[in-house]
Amino acid sequence: MGDSPARVFVTGAGIVAPLGTGGDAFGVALREARLGLTVRAVAGVGGRAAPECLAGHVVGFSPAEALGRSGIRNLSRESAMFAAAGRAAANDASLDGRVEPEQVGVFAGTMFAGLEEYAALYDAGIEDPSWRVGPGRGPQTGFNAPASELSIRLPARGPNLTVTTGRASALDAVAQAATYVAQARADAILAGGVDALSPAVLDAVRCSGDASVPGEGAAAFVVERRPPPEGGILCEIAGWAAAATPQEAIADVLGSAALRPEEVDAVFCSIAGDAAADAEEAAALARSLPGTPVHAVKGATGECFGAGGAFQVAAAIASLRHDVVPATVRLEALAGGPELTKEPVRTRVQHTLVIASSEGSAAAVVLAKTGGAA
Amino acid sequence: MQRVVVTGLGVVTSIGTGLEEFWAATLAGRVGTGPVEDFSRDGVMSDRAGLVRDFDARDHIRVLDCDGLSRSVQFAVAAARMASDDAGLNGGREAAGTCFGTVVGNRPAYEQSRGGAAPNWYDGSLLARAPARELGLRGPAVTLPTACAAGNSAISHSFDLIASGRRDVMLAAGADEVSRAMHMMFNSFRALAPDVVRPFSLNRKGLILGEGAGVLVLESLEHARARGARVYGEVLGHGNYSDGYHMTAPHPRGAGAVKSMEAALRMAGVDAHSVDFVSAHGTGTPSNDVVEAAAIRQVLGDHTDGVAVSSTKSVLGHPQGAASAIEAVTCLLAIRDQVVPPTANFEAPDPECAIPVVVGAPQERKVRIALNNAFGFGGNISCVVFGAPPGDG
Numbered sequence: 001m002g003d004s005p006a007r008v009f010v011t012g013a014g015i016v017a018p019l020g021t022g023g024d025a026f027g028v029a030l031r032e033a034r035l036g037l038t039v040r041a042v043a044g045v046g047g048r049a050a051p052e053c054l055a056g057h058v059v060g061f062s063p064a065e066a067l068g069r070s071g072i073r074n075l076s077r078e079s080a081m082f083a084a085a086g087r088a089a090a091n092d093a094s095l096d097g098r099v100e101p102e103q104v105g106v107f108a109g110t111m112f113a114g115l116e117e118y119a120a121l122y123d124a125g126i127e128d129p130s131w132r133v134g135p136g137r138g139p140q141t142g143f144n145a146p147a148s149e150l151s152i153r154l155p156a157r158g159p160n161l162t163v164t165t166g167r168a169s170a171l172d173a174v175a176q177a178a179t180y181v182a183q184a185r186a187d188a189i190l191a192g193g194v195d196a197l198s199p200a201v202l203d204a205v206r207c208s209g210d211a212s213v214p215g216e217g218a219a220a221f222v223v224e225r226r227p228p229p230e231g232g233i234l235c236e237i238a239g240w241a242a243a244a245t246p247q248e249a250i251a252d253v254l255g256s257a258a259l260r261p262e263e264v265d266a267v268f269c270s271i272a273g274d275a276a277a278d279a280e281e282a283a284a285l286a287r288s289l290p291g292t293p294v295h296a297v298k299g300a301t302g303e304c305f306g307a308g309g310a311f312q313v314a315a316a317i318a319s320l321r322h323d324v325v326p327a328t329v330r331l332e333a334l335a336g337g338p339e340l341t342k343e344p345v346r347t348r349v350q351h352t353l354v355i356a357s358s359e360g361s362a363a364a365v366v367l368a369k370t371g372g373a374a
Numbered sequence: 375m376q377r378v379v380v381t382g383l384g385v386v387t388s389i390g391t392g393l394e395e396f397w398a399a400t401l402a403g404r405v406g407t408g409p410v411e412d413f414s415r416d417g418v419m420s421d422r423a424g425l426v427r428d429f430d431a432r433d434h435i436r437v438l439d440c441d442g443l444s445r446s447v448q449f450a451v452a453a454a455r456m457a458s459d460d461a462g463l464n465g466g467r468e469a470a471g472t473c474f475g476t477v478v479g480n481r482p483a484y485e486q487s488r489g490g491a492a493p494n495w496y497d498g499s500l501l502a503r504a505p506a507r508e509l510g511l512r513g514p515a516v517t518l519p520t521a522c523a524a525g526n527s528a529i530s531h532s533f534d535l536i537a538s539g540r541r542d543v544m545l546a547a548g549a550d551e552v553s554r555a556m557h558m559m560f561n562s563f564r565a566l567a568p569d570v571v572r573p574f575s576l577n578r579k580g581l582i583l584g585e586g587a588g589v590l591v592l593e594s595l596e597h598a599r600a601r602g603a604r605v606y607g608e609v610l611g612h613g614n615y616s617d618g619y620h621m622t623a624p625h626p627r628g629a630g631a632v633k634s635m636e637a638a639l640r641m642a643g644v645d646a647h648s649v650d651f652v653s654a655h656g657t658g659t660p661s662n663d664v665v666e667a668a669a670i671r672q673v674l675g676d677h678t679d680g681v682a683v684s685s686t687k688s689v690l691g692h693p694q695g696a697a698s699a700i701e702a703v704t705c706l707l708a709i710r711d712q713v714v715p716p717t718a719n720f721e722a723p724d725p726e727c728a729i730p731v732v733v734g735a736p737q738e739r740k741v742r743i744a745l746n747n748a749f750g751f752g753g754n755i756s757c758v759v760f761g762a763p764p765g766d767g
Binding site: 101102105106111112114115118119121122125126129130131132133134135138139141142143144145147148149151152154155156157158159160161162163164165166172176179200201203204207208242243244245358359360361362 | 415416417418471477478479481484485494495496497498499502503506512513514515516517518519520521527531534554555557558559560561562563614615616617618619620621622629630633750751752753754755
């Protein structure tokens, strides 16, 4: 966990978010304190639909525009978004031709990939006396469909992983990718997360009783050991940790990055607006990193589940590049938790700590500025 | 780097719940797949499944309320409890976590109530969290839903956590239940066998869905020796490469399979000539078996004819995310007892699958190194190498 001597970098990013598509658009929207929530109906699969709801909807995403017209007919929404984000990240890092496909892996975090597809497949099949369902959509019922689709499209023939650990999913994927790359099990890994709004996901949110406003999207980052000689490094992954609790994750990631708490310039947390889900992480941050500016990106995007941690990473990268910790919109600090940024904090941002946690799992990374003074 | 050993095993399967019942049935080639009334309808090419029968979660689960748990989570928790007892763990005192692989997680619970009151059908992370809660383990609790490679993925991830010193003990596992949706899906691929699963055999027709759970207690050698734990064997290495080819069809030359097996052997520091037992993915489909056989021959070369190959799916059907975990249990028991179980239902050799499959009776032989293969949809592939207990002869 970051104790290998190899250094690990992020060299490309691809984002499909309620705040816009593309890393720059996302960062600009955060700095302008824009809210990515709208009221829209949610389409499902096979005619399933959910009524209008307030959420971080990704508006105007076209799989055909992002991926081309062929081979997209059977893609789930989450597979399409993750493939688009991954493709964009790979382009951003100029991976094609630079790294062999056998050395490129894909690691995806998700909570609900395939959930809507499973429900729709079952609903359709059970109405048919012979249980007939179309063969094309079956594989999209899998949690692993987004990671697999991206690996086929790039192509990426290195290690392939899907992880589902609640809100920690995407950061777990990034932390795992850093481990694999540091140990030279792959030269580059597309790591991130995805989830899509759907009737099934909205049902799940309702059943879970989670009070946060939901959202959707995908983000992927190219994690590699040997960045292109001509530059193009977005940041360094200076430390990473996967743990059982947020307190443990913070301690482990600071150890991994050889950083003292006071050296952390900004925190990008997974606080989303549900007091019960947020409480442990909020308390851990208040205890371990008092006084450090804390940004909650989910104020702007909603709780994006498998993509949440990836959006936190995107926000952290933007802050490293522009030396500003954006204001948190919409969300208020929890009792016993840290203050969330109310105004943009303009300061030299050298080290950011990104943390996400759910019951049973917490992950954290330290992202550091590169290309300037260490 | 810590060495990683296996100190406890637990299984819930269609041929037995509990280690010795399962193993006796496996060695006898007793087939656990059979007709399922619900699956018997015109136009569905097979009515078969490998269901877990005579299983009462209350016999095994001591802390959690069984009524709130889906079938797959019941399997997971029960097998975890069995493995923990088998390892003599005290629960909570060790720095221990869980890592569970799965294909569909809790989603089959949707089928009973169409999303209404289904117990947590949407929460895949429960597969790993519920066992951790049952046993009072500190965590982390990680679910890896990497299709049919999932059990081996969980073993690989757990190995990494222990080898790096992050955890002393991990429960590495896989769990899944039979569902109508997956039966519908495989029916749509025309991939189901109408009678039984015949891995690597001429006239094989396809797979049959199965269910259950397999749990391995992985532990650092240092920790195991300090508490005098019994050691089944050692986890020597793993390899995980993707076909990057197609969502359901394997790469025609088994590219990902070859790379994963080679990578696992390389990490294990084991030469191809040392492999004794190959626990094949062996689903019994025309496509998997021919590609896998060729890949095994490519990796093992002229040593291929000296190994013993077997597929536990011949008796279990395909227990999905539990498959490679249960098959890992098979590897460890093969090492313990120096015997390779037969592949059931074998009719005749297929010239396109020219690998030495054990058929008929179990084969007593030296088993010090076992290679466990798992090939999933979307090209998710994971291979694990097991070895005899350290210090053994």
